[in-house]
Amino acid sequence: MVFARLLSPFFGLGLPGMTETGNRVVDLAFRYLGLPYVWGGGNVNGPSGGGFDCSGLTSYAVYAATGVRLPRTSQTQWRVGTEIPIQLARPGDLVFGNWQSDGPGHVGIYIGGGQMVHAPTFGDVVRVGAVFPGMKARRLL
Template sequence: MFKKKLTAAVLSLTFALSLGAGSAFADSKMDKVIDSAMGTTYKSGGTTLDGFDCSGFTRYVFDKLGIDLARQSSSQYDMGDSVSRMEMRPGDLVFFNTTGKGVSHVGIFVGSGKFAHSSSSKGVTISSLSEDYWANRYIGAKRIMSTDAYESLALE
């Protein structure tokens, strides 16, 4: 009986913590940059806090971290090393085909199956990779940051 109650309590706590979990980069440099941009409106061609398109947002975040990214999502897809869904870590770029013509959307994986991106309907937001819309359009992920950069940005 006690074992069942303990197991239920642990599962409940785990579930509650996962609901509140944001970025695995909590309080890191990357998390702070993303947080500062949350809610920024979508603007085609936008690259600033006055409005972002998807690749403008990813480029802005990485620029604030001292990492240079290409301007367009398709060009960003040509950068870095491919990683599987199982290997993804916060800071990896995730790519989608939203137009039927190849890479057309990019976001930043933040952990817990979620990514930050500039949505044309919601502006800068966090979405789940498991949402049908994104799951059906997912192309892949690329690792841009070296392990040293990742550790530096994730731990500071």
Template structure:
């Protein structure tokens, strides 16, 4: 199993491959990616690792779902924030606001160098801050629903397009408890 995860990470890193439903074996390998990028036990609690793994696994389950502007259903299509809200709801039972801009106000602001699996990454893709959101997977990769004609896919933060448009990141999972409750107290 470790070899399969390593092969996926290497494949993604070297070729920038984008998984789709037609690539079921690749998707199944990707499902285990969270375990290969888990924070060390000295850095965070096991609840955080578990919540992060659940988020990453859930996000990767949507690979290949078609993009649909305003979409909130995997059956009919997802937009970027629709993907993120589905992942958080289904993985850890938390309902997020509907838009990327609203999501950008939640949790703890973190720097690019501090990113961990499960963190939200934001981009300026429509000439306004926080107009696009994805979920960080680890190893410099994130999953997102790109744009009309696209499908949910994995991309590199370091690519020229995404690097230029990176707006910031937010951590919604409390590292000590794995809970989201404290992070959202300010907006309720």
């Protein structure tokens, strides 16, 4: 865990609002950088079918860091916690986007600096990327 944190692009930055719990959520997701996106993949126990989808990654990282079980999909995870302005998001908060009539089609874990760790889509891998335009944030803890 110590070495994974040292390799984090945000190590030592002391980003505003960082909490130990938020850092742990991010650290746990970072363990899987480069793992393939698998639709329906992952849960509180870790990857399944060889990878994670977006909500599987958030379910795993949040549960492993806090013991909080999230619902399975990005649409149902949106109902957990409290919505906050995206500009107040801090590492470990969830960010939601790709809005559809039934809610968000995507979820990631905010890591600071306008970036998130997420499992984007078919043919991609768990990675760090910019928060999408129109994303909204929720604080779980």
